[in-house]
Amino acid sequence: xxxxxxxxxxxxxxxxxxxxxxxxxTSGFNGLFWYQQHAGEAPTFLSxxxxxxxxxxxxxxxxxxxxKGYSYLLxxxxxxxxxxxxxxxxxxxxxxxxxxxxxxxxxKP
Amino acid sequence: xxxxxxxxxxLVQPVGSPLSLExxxxxxxxxxxxxxxQAAGRGxxxxxxxxGIGQISSEVPQNLSASRPQDRQFILSSKKLLLSDSGFYLCxxxxxxxxxxxxxxxxxxxxx
Numbered sequence: 001x002x003x004x005x006x007x008x009x010x011x012x013x014x015x016x017x018x019x020x021x022x023x024x025x026t027s028g029f030n031g032l033f034w035y036q037q038h039a040g041e042a043p044t045f046l047s048x049x050x051x052x053x054x055x056x057x058x059x060x061x062x063x064x065x066x067x068k069g070y071s072y073l074l075x076x077x078x079x080x081x082x083x084x085x086x087x088x089x090x091x092x093x094x095x096x097x098x099x100x101x102x103x104x105x106x107x108k109p
Numbered sequence: 110x111x112x113x114x115x116x117x118x119x120l121v122q123p124v125g126s127p128l129s130l131e132x133x134x135x136x137x138x139x140x141x142x143x144x145x146x147q148a149a150g151r152g153x154x155x156x157x158x159x160x161g162i163g164q165i166s167s168e169v170p171q172n173l174s175a176s177r178p179q180d181r182q183f184i185l186s187s188k189k190l191l192l193s194d195s196g197f198y199l200c201x202x203x204x205x206x207x208x209x210x211x212x213x214x215x216x217x218x219x220x221x
Contacts, residue, residue, distance in 0.1 A: 004152065030207055042199055042212040043153075087152070095206035096168070099152030 002026045004100035006088050011106045012078055020073045020086050020103045028093020032064050032071045035087040037102065043087055046073070075105075083107045111136035115200050115213035122220055128173075128187040130216050132200030135181065140202040142183040143210060144175055147197040159183060160206070195220045 003025045012018040024032065031050040035043035049055055049064035049071060061074040073086055085102040092098060112135045122128060134140050141160055145153040155168045157175035165175050172191060176184045183200055197217050201210040 033209060040217075042215045045209045045211060048209055089153075091207065096155060097153075097210070099154075101150060101152045 002090075002092060002098045004088055004090060004098055006086075006100040006103045008101070009104045009106065011108060012075075014078055014080060014107055014109050016078050017074065017076050018078060018105065020075075020088075020105065022071045022073070022088035022100060024069050024071070024088070024090040024098070026090045026092040026098055029066060030091040030093065030095055032062075033089045033091070033097065034062050034071075034073045035089065037085045037087055039084070046086075078107050080107050080109070111202070111211070113200060113202055113211060113213040115198075115216055117216060118214065119217045120219070122190050122218065124192055124220055125189050128185070128190055128194070128218070130185040130198055130200075130218075132183040132185075132213055133181055134202045137181070137202070137204070139180060140204065141206055141210075142177065143201040143203075144183065144185050145199040145201065147199060147215075153199065157185070190220045192220050194218065 006022045033048050034046040036046050037043040047062035049062050052064055052066055054061055054063045059076045064071045085104045087102045088100040089097040115132050143158045144156040147153050157165055157167055159165050159177045162177055173187050197215050199215045200213040203210045
């Protein structure tokens with residue numbers, strides 16, 4: 001079957017760095033996506049990885065290892081507004097997104 | 110720039126009543142369109158997707174249906190709502206099937 005695993009909840013301190021891990025099992029693979037979702041709002045696109053390695057975009061970076069079925073989202077210089085859920089989604093061979101349940105990130109002052 | 114609209118934002122409906130949710134996209138042509146449902150604490154569940162006018166693919170058998178009467182309009186419907194239809198309904202679009210999807214603001218549906 002197809003599956004995405006990510007931690008349910010994480011806590012970090014303002015100004016610090018946090019890494020949110022995601023492992024996936026899909027039938028075929030066409031990329032790994034990360035989205036941010038604030039409570040009560042729609043998800044917003046953060047990053048896309050299809051090749052192994054690190055993609056950096058400002059304070060956010062995303063890493064992919066296809067051989068390990070593993071990705072992480074790295075958030076630096078955490079701000080209170082980064083408190084949100086972070087959704088990991090893998091695209092299978094039919095170009096369908098398989099979604100994780102999301103990681104709720106709590107930022108403390 | 111592209112924008113995506115959904116309405117209504119919230120909806121409370123009795124069991125057995127009909128449903129119609131509408132989604133429109135501006136600023137792009139021939140987008141791929143998607144309907145998702147998100148239940149609390151769960152991942153997004155793909156309900157329908159469309160690659161063109163009149164072309165609808167269903168991912169989950171249920172009492173919902175979708176239609177695409179115009180290039181940038183996507184409608185989610187039901188003839189009789191069930192309690193289990195409650196949830197956060199999200200419409201999304203993408204340039205092509207292998208690209209990132211962009212979501213509308215969502216409709217929070219409560220069936221009583």
